[in-house]
Amino acid sequence: MLESAASETDVEPSWTQQKATQWMEEGEQFAGRLGRRYGWFGYEKGAPKDALLAGSASAGRHVAGDVANVVIAYVCVKVSRAPLLT
Numbered sequence: 167m168l169e170s171a172a173s174e175t176d177v178e179p180s181w182t183q184q185k186a187t188q189w190m191e192e193g194e195q196f197a198g199r200l201g202r203r204y205g206w207f208g209y210e211k212g213a214p215k216d217a218l219l220a221g222s223a224s225a226g227r228h229v230a231g232d233v234a235n236v237v238i239a240y241v242c243v244k245v246s247r248a249p250l251l252t
Contacts, residue, residue, distance in 0.1 A: 207236075
């Protein structure tokens with residue numbers, strides 16, 4: 167029983183899972199660039215790439231929700247433009 171559970175966790179992610187993970191990471195980077203460029207999502211305008219959110223301890227759920235919305239929108243656009251596999 168334990169052997170089968172261990173072998174199931176060693177399964178390589180599917181192409182779809184790999185793409186979704188890649189697009190989520192790209193979306194997070196995109197949200198960070200927008201935040202630093204325009205001062206959105208709790209970032210200071212013009213902050214360096216490695217800067218943390220302004221007041222990151224008190225940034226709150228609203229900022230996290232805004233970033234999540236940008237990431238999901240980014241992924242939706244990527245999915246809509248992805249070639250269909252037939």
